[in-house]
Amino acid sequence: MAETQTGEPGGKKGLFTYQGVAVWRHSRIIEWALQIVSAVVVVALVVWFFTNIANEVRDREIPYGFEFLDRAYQTPIGEHFLPYESSDSFLYALGVAATNTIIVSIVGVVLATALGIIVGVARLSGNWLVSKIAQAYVEFFRNVPLLVQLFFWFYIVLALPPVREGHVLGGLLYINNAGISLPFPQPAGAETGAWIILAALAVISGFFAYRLLSARETQTGRPSYPIWAAMTTAIVIGAAGWLIISFIGGEAPLSMSSPEPQGRFGRISGGWTIRAGLMVLLVGLVIYTSSFIAEIVRAGIQSVNRGQIEAARALGLTPMGALRSVTFPQALRVIIPPLISQCLNLTKNSSLGGAVGYTELTNVAITMTQTAPAISIFILIMAAYLAMSLTYSLVGNIYNYRIRFT
Amino acid sequence: MAADTQAGGRPPATPDIPPPRTETGAIGWAYANLFNSRHNAALTVLVGAVTAIGLWFCLKWIIFDADWSVIATIGGRFIIGNYNTDHACPGNNCFWRPQISLLMVTTLLGMGWGIAAGGTAKRVAIAATAIIILLAFLPYSLERMGWDVRLLLLANAPALALGWALGRYTPLGSVRWIIIFTVAGFLIHLLLMRGIEGVPALQPVAINQWGGLTLNLMLAAAGIGLSLPIGIALALGRRSRMPVVKLLCVAFIEVFRGVPLITLLFMSQVLVPLAFPEDFPLDNLFRAAVVITLFSSAYMAENIRGGLQALHRGQAEAARALGLPGWQTTMLISLPQAIRNVIPAIVGQFIGLFKDTSLVYIISMLDVLEIGRTFIQGNTEYLSHAKELFIFIALVFWVFTYGMSYISGKVEEHLGVGRR
Known part of the structure; x- marks a missing residue:
């Protein structure tokens, strides 16, 4: 717009004109003035904010800086997947807490996506009953705050009997207010490592068998059963490796370990215990997030042109087959971007874990502020969360970039 | 129809045969929606049986086993918290x-x-x-x-x-x-x-004595009222061609969207008081309202930006061609259409904001959820009836959030979104 006016030969000339237009009416000058003003205001606010904080920190002798990171944290962390001792440093403790957040996020994202797809597809089912149940599920869990749901599950678990009087199912499954204990394979030294390498090889060879046979199927049209062949290959190699390794090493690579109550208080050792905090947080996060994902999946499937489904059915595909190989791949383009933002929400919502006794990043950071400078800790965990959110954005951008060319 | 055929001179039609019983009424409906194939019939029977058993146990629990007296015991404190106690008043x-x-x-x-x-x-x-x-x-x-x-x-x-x-x-x-x-x-x-x-x-x-559902609704009202204009401003800033403004808006949006709300709330309790003079009236309520509003407006900005992006370029170009100046093009042409198209997302964000008001527990404010939880913690004899309490609180939240999405659906219908 500015350009059209600048060319006019009859523009007024004067002290307060630029390119023949009065400066307070010239859009480019207005824009620059606006930018300079907003930049000055924001910079002034930020400087004022942090100068005040810096002054207060100096006057009240509040500790700051990052020297504390090497000090021993001296506080237990309830749940940890990495080995952790109270004598470990603050930095390592933050790493342990971040690992907790990442693990609950990964497991939660996988489960919530699976459940969300099931509910979303059920919502579109031709069966009235199934679709109404899915709708009720979505409308209820989506509209109730996550924290309320977490407390609900938390107090249900809390009301379970204590470890000593806990429920035992078939002598294998122990359910009590400390969590669920179930049998789990236990590694056994060098044999385990060798077998894991072999098992990985088995999976890779199964994958190649699948690629090879499905290529043959598409080229020749002869049925080659790629999935069955791949699974057989993987299982045969894995089982053969198991037998050979146990024969040579004299010990099975993995042995089943069952939970056993021990001692006067019936503490359970062996097997694998999913602690109450992790369980409650996972159940809450998965149910809550899956109700959002279900709506995204439904909208995505509905966005696919009806003609696509009708054409697939006319070609003789079953309803399930049409969904799997025609509708769903097209719906994915609509589904993936909001799905990624839901996964990011799940990660951020895992910060509520502290309320139900799961020691994730925010919870540990808040505890740390009692013995370490709060400002430094907040800078660190903000950086950690921003890094996680950038990772999700990166995945989303890569996906967007890839579908552009297909 | 019958009159038409007679007027055409054809022999009088025999009376219409009623449609088969299996096509109309409840039976027809059941055939069409529940038993339209063998596989669907099996699914209906299976799911129906599981649902019926589940409902039976739920009803039995609700009527006979559950003890709802904990709700009556808390009573009015759900709504106003400790506002009317001896300590506060x-x-x-x-x-x-x-x-x-x-x-x-x-x-x-x-x-x-x-x-x-x-x-x-x-x-x-x-x-x-x-x-x-x-x-x-x-x-x-x-x-x-x-x-x-x-x-x-x-x-x-x-x-x-x-x-x-x-x-x-x-x-x-x-x-x-x-x-x-x-x-x-x-x-x-x-x-x-x-x-x-x-x-x-x-x-x-004292403001820290305010609580209960009133607190949730106050925070939500302030947040909803302010996050929409701030979000619009941020969205316009992010789309503007002025690099400095754009950079500031992007930075604000990404930082607030990247960090969990409770981290921000806790930070506001630790950091913000340091930045203000000690006698500045900076209570928890004010800080919570500001943080929730800013957090929500970052999401709101992204929703509105989506609406602006989806708008056809021709709309703005036509407005400019008609001689509207830039800001009028935005205010009268682009924004109204963009907002109308993203009403579901905006209301979804309002609902999210209302649900997020339950997170103020982290700065020790007694909202309706925290009232219930502290009651259970202080009166352990109710511990086994915490379920009833949280179901009740969930229903309270649900009534408001579902009401909001119901009204948004009606508003959309009224504005004819998707029909024009």
């Missing part, structure tokens, strides 16, 4: 102040009904007032809930009628006046709750 005579706010709300609802002349506004106004009036008939003894409380609750019926008459028959019946009254009412509410030093009936009540 010596003499326990502060209960009428939130009640006045409630009367203002019903009057505004009535005005909305009067202006919209029925439809959804009518249903919402009547349903809300009916619930409030039903509260007056709760089976409490008179000591627990006196005549004064019950009468103030009943006064909501005339308040609704008054609002309706104001909206219908006076020049105040316009959306502009409703917005003005809502803002004014909110400020009066704050003043009432706070109290005025020296006025005998309005003894001051």
Whole structure:
């Protein structure tokens, strides 16, 4: 717009004109003035904010800086997947807490996506009953705050009997207010490592068998059963490796370990215990997030042109087959971007874990502020969360970039 | 149709055979929706059986096994928290102040009904007032809930009628006046709750004693009212061609979207007081409102940006071609259409904001959820009945959030989104 006016030969000339237009009416000058003003205001606010904080920190002798990171944290962390001792440093403790957040996020994202797809597809089912149940599920869990749901599950678990009087199912499954204990394979030294390498090889060879046979199927049209062949290959190699390794090493690579109550208080050792905090947080996060994902999946499937489904059915595909190989791949383009933002929400919502006794990043950071400078800790965990959110954005951008060319 | 065929000179038609029983009525419906294939019939039987058993156990639990007395024990504290306790309000005579706010709300609802002349506004106004009036008939003894409380609750019926008459028959019946009254009412509410030093009936009540559902609704109202304009400004800034403004908006949006709300809330408690003079009136409520509003406006900006991006370029170009200056193009052409197209996302964000008000527990504010949780922690004999309590709180939240999405659906229908 500015350009059209600048060319006019009859523009007024004067002290307060630029390119023949009065400066307070010239859009480019207005824009620059606006930018300079907003930049000055924001910079002034930020400087004022942090100068005040810096002054207060100096006057009240509040500790700051990052020297504390090497000090021993001296506080237990309830749940940890990495080995952790109270004598470990603050930095390592933050790493342990971040690992907790990442693990609950990964497991939660996988489960919530699976459940969300099931509910979303059920919502579109031709069966009235199934679709109404899915709708009720979505409308209820989506509209109730996550924290309320977490407390609900938390107090249900809390009301379970204590470890000593806990429920035992078939002598294998122990359910009590400390969590669920179930049998789990236990590694056994060098044999385990060798077998894991072999098992990985088995999976890779199964994958190649699948690629090879499905290529043959598409080229020749002869049925080659790629999935069955791949699974057989993987299982045969894995089982053969198991037998050979146990024969040579004299010990099975993995042995089943069952939970056993021990001692006067019936503490359970062996097997694998999913602690109450992790369980409650996972159940809450998965149910809550899956109700959002279900709506995204439904909208995505509905966005696919009806003609696509009708054409697939006319070609003789079953309803399930049409969904799997025609509708769903097209719906994915609509589904993936909001799905990624839901996964990011799940990660951020895992910060509520502290309320139900799961020691994730925010919870540990808040505890740390009692013995370490709060400002430094907040800078660190903000950086950690921003890094996680950038990772999700990166995945989303890569996906967007890839579908552009297909 | 029958008349047409006779007029054409053909022999009189035999009377129509009624459609087969399996095509109409309940049986036809069941055939079409539940048993239309063998596989679907099996699914219906299986899912139906599981649902029936589940419902049976749920009903049995709700009626016989559950003990709902914990809800009656907490009672009015769900709504106003510790506002009317001896500690906060010596003499326990502060209960009428939130009640006045409630009367203002019903009057505004009535005005909305009067202006919209029925439809959804009518249903919402009547349903809300009916619930409030039903509260007056709760089976409490008179000591627990006196005549004064019950009468103030009943006064909501005339308040609704008054609002309706104001909206219908006076020049105040316009959306502009409703917005003005809502803002004014909110400020009066704050003043009432706070109290005025020296006025005998309005003894001051410390802000950290406010709580309950009132707190959630206050935070949500402030957040909803402010996050939309801030979000619009941020979205426009992010799309502007001015690099500095764009950079600032992007930085704000990404930082607030990248960090969990409770981290921000806790940070506001630790960091923000350091930045202000010590006598600055910086209470928890104010800080929570600011943080929740800013957090929500970052999401709101992204929703509105999506709406602006989806808008066809031709709209803005046509407006410019008609000679509208830039800001009028945005205000009159682009924004209204963009907002109309993303109403579901905006209301979804409002719902998210209302749900997020339950996170203020992290800065030790007693919202409706925290009231319940602290009660359970302080009275361990109710520990085994915590389920009932949290189901009740979930339903309270659900009524509001589902109501919001219901109204948004109706507004969309009214504006004809997706039809034009």
